[in-house]
Amino acid sequence: MTEQSDANCAEANSPRRFDVELFVIHPMWDPTDISSALGLEPHFAHRVGDLRKTPTGTPLPGNYPDTRWRHCIRYDVRNQWFAAEVTNFVD
Secondary structure (H helix, E strand, O other): OHHHHHHHHHHHOEEEEEEEEEEEEEHHHHHHHHHHHOOOOEEEEEEOOOOOOOOOOOOEEOOOOOOOEEEEEEEEEEOOOOHHHHHHHHH
16 A cells, blocks of 8 residues: 555544534424424524524514424544434434
8 A cells, every 4th residue: 555545544534523403494383392293302493483582692673483493413423424324313
């Protein structure tokens, strides 16, 4: 093996991180119902009609026009193949 191919092998086996997110947008569902149905807790959620606010909690004018619910999960793999992790998450 050459020095270049050794470097390519090392890079191919280096840790890689990726995030998978499930994002639900609905005109009227309650975020707690989404959590119950999926058996997952959201990392972010707001209900239709709630007062709008920034991520830090500062109030904004108006109300949310729909419900938004997001669950995130981070995976670390040693190669570029991560389909199994996504399949497990979806299952």
